[in-house]
Amino acid sequence: MPDFLLPLLARNWNLVLLLAISHVVILYAWLRAERKGRWLSVFFLVLPMWYLMYRLARWRLQLPELAISFGLGGSVYLLWHLLYLRKIPLPNSDNIQVWGQES
Structure with missing residues (x-):
């Protein structure tokens, strides 16, 4: 090998x-x-989650695994986005419905 x-x-x-x-x-x-x-959502979802992943990987001494997963996850997401998600319309205020009790 x-x-x-x-x-x-x-x-x-x-x-x-x-x-x-x-x-x-x-x-x-x-x-x-x-x-x-x-x-x-960047400040309250993406950055905190990536920071927590980084802290966990640094604490467990697994930063190479984190780097590999960033590359793998990003490439899978990019491929999935190019093949499927571009066809789905982005959400806006007009087509968002809130489910609740009808009065």
Whole structure:
């Protein structure tokens, strides 16, 4: 086996997969936010979650797994967005309905 593949085999791939899935979910939630509220979702959803992931990875000494999951999650999200999500209209105030009790 080539020597350059050995560091990749020593990674915790379960953690990489879990973090990559969470990156895809966070990016999906950010994109589905209303255009006016996107900056709020960046400050209250995306940045805190990525910061917590970074702190956890730094505490557990698994920063390479975090970097691999960023690349993997970002590429999966980009492919999914190009193939499927561009066809879904973005939400706006006109087509958002609130479910509640009818008076």
